[in-house]
Amino acid sequence: MRWVCKICRFESEKRGPLLKHYRLKHGHGGRSQAVPCLHTDCPCSFKTFNALQTHLSRQHAQMATQSGPLSFSCLLCSTGYFNSEKQYFEHLGSHLRKFELVACVFKNCNFSTNIYSTFATHRHRKHHSHSIDDFKTEVLKQTPLEPISALDESDDVEESSELLDGEPQELTQDIKERFGHLFLKLESTFNVPNKCIDELIDELKFISTCASGPLIKDVVLSTLRNHKCDLVPAVVSDLVKNLCESHPISTALGMDGPFTTQYKRREFLKKHFSVVEPEEHILDKKKGKTFQYVPILPSLLQVLSKSFQEKTFECGKNSENKYQTFRDGSHYQKNDFFSVKEDRISLVLYIDDFEVCNPLGTSRKMHKVTAVYWVLGNIPVHLRSTLASIYLAILCKAEDTKQFGFHRVLEPL
Structure with a gap:
């Protein structure tokens, strides 16, 4: 089975690379951009990648089954499907706030009202202790899933050691744009001052270069010993130095990078993002x-x-x-x-x-x-x-x- 991105034309043999593709290419994390489920026949979407991974582990854990996840459908409009009970009742509340007549969604109950508080009281008193089986059959929708091979079933969605495919220059630019989105989110969404962002960049730069040098050297020596390779210590030191200095994080956050000052960050956002100046x-x-x-x-x-x-x-x-x-x-x-x-x-x-x-x-x-x-x-x-x-x-x-x-x-x- 091929895993296809729902936003662009990216395809993968496993779902792990597809999840990484979403994080790298479409993981902007804004309020308006939801992350869709990796499965083609699943209509669910999520605000965060943690919510997506929880959904994958709960709803799509049994890959070989023919039954898909349950979704709630609105009987008053053709809005679509809701992957959680909370989202479904929030949507029904939007109809009640417009004083539209909403019928009870539970079996053997003919209650209906157009008042939000009355509906909430009825649900709390009459259907406080309920299960998924108590909903009306027309409310619940189940999407059949295609059988997935054992190769996909054993694929680790959350963390995979498989590297992303792509040109080095393209991946370097993608990492810079991810940093740009992160700093923009810190400033605009979480109201982090620019001085704090400058301090954060300086600390990340120090950790990725000077502080990580001895650790990277130890990993390189251990890998060479496992493969029975002997190198001159000067060559190993030069290799570690190049790894630290040429790392995408180091180049993005270095003195010549586009994020060291507030002015550089502003210019980077104007050049690479869709900014409409007032x-x-x-x-x-x-x-x-x-x-x-x-x-x-x-x-x-x-x-x-x-x-x-x-x-x-x-x-x-x-x-x-x-x-x-x-x-x-x-x-x-x-x-x-x-x-x-x-x-x-x-x-x-x-x-x-x-x-x-x-x-x-x-x-x-x-x-x-x-x-x-x-x-x-x-x-x-x-x-x-x-x-x-x-x-x-x-x-x-x-x-x-x-x-x-x-x-x-x-x-x-």
Whole structure:
């Protein structure tokens, strides 16, 4: 059996190299990028690689069986499958928050409600102690799996000593990009100061070069003894020195590498990642009144070019005769731009003011900021409220917005 990447065209004879490929090529770890299961017929996806490895060890441990993992399916919409009970009930909660009628998903129970708290109370009181067999048959879906050879069955998914195939220069660049993603995640997601990142890089560089030299020398000598090879000590020392200095971690974090300073890291991100730089627009040049605008068109191109799933992209109106989104309204359907047969992209803009400082202190309203966000209107409703689907367009001081008006602030749009 050949293991195929669900994002690109990479193929492997074993699943261990495929897992390494996901970590190296697609392991960005953002909120919007889930890691899919390695099995072709499994619809599950995960936020972290640890969750994926847990899923593989629990759901796909018996490789030779013909039955696959159980998934939960929503009876109200065609969203897809949910690999855990928690995710399934969170999805049902999204329907209840929109006051949609949800029926109980357990056998021999005709209860239904459109109130979130009532559904939660019923589930806790009537079905607190339940098993997987208590769910209705139409809720659970089981995907048949293809039989897998004994070679794949004995393959270690978590850790494999098999080296990755590829050109050295390409792998070196991939490792640098992985470091770039790591430092970007530390700064933007975990709010780690740049001074701490500089200290971390300096320590990693010392560990990978000077501190690791004696250990690498011991490993090299042990390997040579096992193969009954004798080398001059000067040759061994030169080999260890080259291994330490030419290691991808050492070259990436060295003085000539792209991560030693904050400026170098910024330049590396701009060159190798999809960065959309904000533009400064002037409201009053004499008083220094400006606002920042993140161009929507370049941002939209980046969003649509990143492994965009066409199945989640909705352009036409819903087939059912009920209001579910703004696309079901008469104003949208009679619009000259959206009423044509060609696919059209719709954007939803909304404005929110927030306080940078303590809103109850003496600095309240002094640093208040007006933010304009946009969301793709073609994605399903339940995805529009996720942080990964919301993009920033404009940042402007609230007092400047009141002084110059929305027509000036929203002019770049």
